[in-house]
Amino acid sequence: MKFLFSMITSSAILMASGAFAGGHSPTKVALVPGGPHPYFAAWEKAGKDAVKDFGLGKADYKVPAEWDLSQQNELIESLVGKGYNAVLVFPGDAVGTNKILGELDDAGIPTAALAGCVEQPTKAKMCFGTDTGHSAYLGTKQLIKAMGGKGKIAHFTGFLVDPNTTLRIDAVEKAVAEAGGGVEIIQVIADIDAYEPADEKINAFMAAQGGEVDGIVTTAWVPAVVASQALTNMGDKRIKMVGIDHDEVVLKAIKEGFVHGTMLQNPYGQGYIGSYVMDKIRGGCSFKASAPWKTTAQTNQFIDSGTVFVDISDVDTYVDAMRGISLEILETFDGTYLDC
Amino acid sequence: MNKKIPNFVFTNQFGLLCLVVTFILIFSTVTDGFTSRFNIFALSRVVAIDIMIGLAMMVVILTGGLNLALGAIGVCAAMFGGWCMETMGIPVIPSIFLILGMGSFLGWVNGMITVKTGVHSFIVTLATMSIYFGLMTMLTEAEAFRRLPETFTEFGSMKLFKKYISPLLLLSLATCGALFYLFKYTDIGRKLIAAGANPDAAELSGISVNTMFIYCHVLSGFLAAMAAIMLTTRIGAAIPSMAGQLGMDWLLPAFLAPVIGGTLLSGGKLSVFGTMLGAVLVTLITNGLYLIDVGEFWIRFFLGIILLIAVLLDKTREFFTLKSVIVS
Numbered sequence: 213m214k215f216l217f218s219m220i221t222s223s224a225i226l227m228a229s230g231a232f233a234g235g236h237s238p239t240k241v242a243l244v245p246g247g248p249h250p251y252f253a254a255w256e257k258a259g260k261d262a263v264k265d266f267g268l269g270k271a272d273y274k275v276p277a278e279w280d281l282s283q284q285n286e287l288i289e290s291l292v293g294k295g296y297n298a299v300l301v302f303p304g305d306a307v308g309t310n311k312i313l314g315e316l317d318d319a320g321i322p323t324a325a326l327a328g329c330v331e332q333p334t335k336a337k338m339c340f341g342t343d344t345g346h347s348a349y350l351g352t353k354q355l356i357k358a359m360g361g362k363g364k365i366a367h368f369t370g371f372l373v374d375p376n377t378t379l380r381i382d383a384v385e386k387a388v389a390e391a392g393g394g395v396e397i398i399q400v401i402a403d404i405d406a407y408e409p410a411d412e413k414i415n416a417f418m419a420a421q422g423g424e425v426d427g428i429v430t431t432a433w434v435p436a437v438v439a440s441q442a443l444t445n446m447g448d449k450r451i452k453m454v455g456i457d458h459d460e461v462v463l464k465a466i467k468e469g470f471v472h473g474t475m476l477q478n479p480y481g482q483g484y485i486g487s488y489v490m491d492k493i494r495g496g497c498s499f500k501a502s503a504p505w506k507t508t509a510q511t512n513q514f515i516d517s518g519t520v521f522v523d524i525s526d527v528d529t530y531v532d533a534m535r536g537i538s539l540e541i542l543e544t545f546d547g548t549y550l551d552c
Numbered sequence: 553m554n555k556k557i558p559n560f561v562f563t564n565q566f567g568l569l570c571l572v573v574t575f576i577l578i579f580s581t582v583t584d585g586f587t588s589r590f591n592i593f594a595l596s597r598v599v600a601i602d603i604m605i606g607l608a609m610m611v612v613i614l615t616g617g618l619n620l621a622l623g624a625i626g627v628c629a630a631m632f633g634g635w636c637m638e639t640m641g642i643p644v645i646p647s648i649f650l651i652l653g654m655g656s657f658l659g660w661v662n663g664m665i666t667v668k669t670g671v672h673s674f675i676v677t678l679a680t681m682s683i684y685f686g687l688m689t690m691l692t693e694a695e696a697f698r699r700l701p702e703t704f705t706e707f708g709s710m711k712l713f714k715k716y717i718s719p720l721l722l723l724s725l726a727t728c729g730a731l732f733y734l735f736k737y738t739d740i741g742r743k744l745i746a747a748g749a750n751p752d753a754a755e756l757s758g759i760s761v762n763t764m765f766i767y768c769h770v771l772s773g774f775l776a777a778m779a780a781i782m783l784t785t786r787i788g789a790a791i792p793s794m795a796g797q798l799g800m801d802w803l804l805p806a807f808l809a810p811v812i813g814g815t816l817l818s819g820g821k822l823s824v825f826g827t828m829l830g831a832v833l834v835t836l837i838t839n840g841l842y843l844i845d846v847g848e849f850w851i852r853f854f855l856g857i858i859l860l861i862a863v864l865l866d867k868t869r870e871f872f873t874l875k876s877v878i879v880s
Contacts, residue, residue: 278801281787282787285786286594289594293586294583294585294842295585307696307788311705319590
């Protein structure tokens with residue numbers, strides 16, 4: 213009984229001293245990825261730049277220790293407890309994440325899905341990410357052009373559970389079909405957006421069919437890195453490759469001529485513009501009824517954060533390219549999407 | 553002099569309670585938002601699930617065994633419940649009973665294999681962890697059940713006591729009370745403890761040790777299913793990855809709470825309230841470290857250290873266990 217009494221007393225003390233943070237304080241944005249992954253690293257600088265450029269209270273990048281929905285939820289809850297009043301999140305689960313987004317909305321905290329969408333119905337204000345299918349399509353077009361419009365290609369891509377993967381596979385097939393029969397996909401290797409399976413499967417493929425393949429398109433971060441390493445190690449400049457994202461390994465391989473180019477996504481812009489939008493919404497803005505949303509398999513409130521192809525001619529200035537896309541979106545964002 | 557001081561003061565639970573209060577005071581002082589309503593509510597919800605997970609492991613540790621399949625049982629039960637409610641359209645209340653039944657059944661399988669083969673439950677549950685999870689993945693094709701009835705999922709969002717406390721916590725506290733009563737005041741509870749403390753002596757005194765061990769595994773499965781129900785209401789969906797790969801994300805809280813709480817790893821002694829306090833302590837520390845802005849990756853490091861210290865204390869406690877009460 214004493215124990216119970218002590219617990220009740222402690223709870224009462226906590227309740228009595230509780231002061232729930234809220235109101236119109238400066239916007240403090242938490243940028244929370246689904247787990248550790250190099251793709252999201254650019255969110256950190258994006259948040260810092262957003263604080264500097266837009267006068268936000270905070271915009272901090274916080275990574276759950278693992279890819280686990282419960283851990284992500286726990287992290288978000290503690291951040292809100294700490295006073296963050298806007299949350300940008302890569303959903304740990306396309307539906308499971310909706311529950312916490314709804315609770316945050318009830319508490320007056322705006323949220324948005326970043327780099328990946330949650331399924332509707334959702335309380336997330338928007339989904340701001342790469343149009344992955346379009347990016348894969350453009351990348352494959354670039355590859356086919358580099359191959360001279362003919363040859364055999366292999367496609368290395370991400371997790372099968374990621375809905376983006378299907379879109380990417382379809383987009384690569386579409387680009388190949390448009391090549392008019394001169395190009396053939398001889399292999400699609402999926403579920404390899406982690407180093408161990410990517411290393412095993414890509415190197416096995418290169419050993420077995422490296423002589424037959426003329427081009428490689430990769431549409432996920434880790435396969436791009438591993439394939440770039442494989443081509444560099446082989447010293448093979450015959451096989452053309454178009455990667456994705458901006459890992460140093462891929463960029464170095466582009467500079468050395470082993471990789472033709474890469475499709476940059478825009479994680480920096482996602483974090484930078486996402487933070488800006490959260491501040492606007494906290495300031496009283498809302499999305500226009502006539503906003504030109506794009507529709508994806510998960511949501512009809514999608515905004516494309518942009519994609520750009522970078523090759524040896526502009527690999528040294530890729531940061532400028534990313535910033536260029538971001539500024540372009542930002543310049544027209546208010547007029548296009550917001551009602552303030 | 554000592555006669556005037558209540559015995560509770562000399563127990564492991566009192567030490568834990570002091571630690572809990574100390575950490576509450578520290579985090580209230582040095583962090584922003586620890587005492588905010590949002591944070592206290594979130595804490596109450598997390599701790600509720602961790603208590604249930606800890607209890608599920610505690611009842612198997614009582615036998616001197618382990619249940620590594622705890623998370624896998626939880627996920628299987630949750631996915632089964634999702635199938636019942638979403639695919640079969642079975643109402644919420646019967647579905648909850650079916651979920652608990654599924655958890656109990658999977659626990660029974662663990663218990664049966666353990667007692668029939670004589671293999672340590674560590675090995676048995678290591679194997680069934682993969683079997684259960686693999687079967688669940690095959691049967692569901694890893695597809696989540698995301699359209700559960702709102703009457704079910706809303707329970708996880710409900711707020712009581714001026715929106716400070718989740719009803720999930722009350723459920724966990726009630727379960728603690730029921731388990732305390734079971735082990736302290738019922739014949740079957742005393743038999744379970746006796747079987748864990750000294751199987752040979754228990755067998756000689758007419759207790760069917762194997763049956764008692766199976767009961768413990770069934771109870772563990774039941775409690776894992778309870779935790780799964782709570783987690784499902786909390787995230788609003790039954791998701792294959794809700795307890796991590798193979799359900800292994802539940803293992804750390806499952807060990808931490810009972811071991812810190814004074815349940816002997818060698819079996820025969822448990823502490824329901826200690827397990828509850830252990831879960832509270834671990835959740836508090838985790839939450840406080842988040843708020844202090846210790847890197848997220850360091851939190852796992854600290855929890856590992858805490859577990860190691862708890863295991864070392866467990867070895868020390870073994871020397872004194874004969875002098876202490878069996879259930880506290």
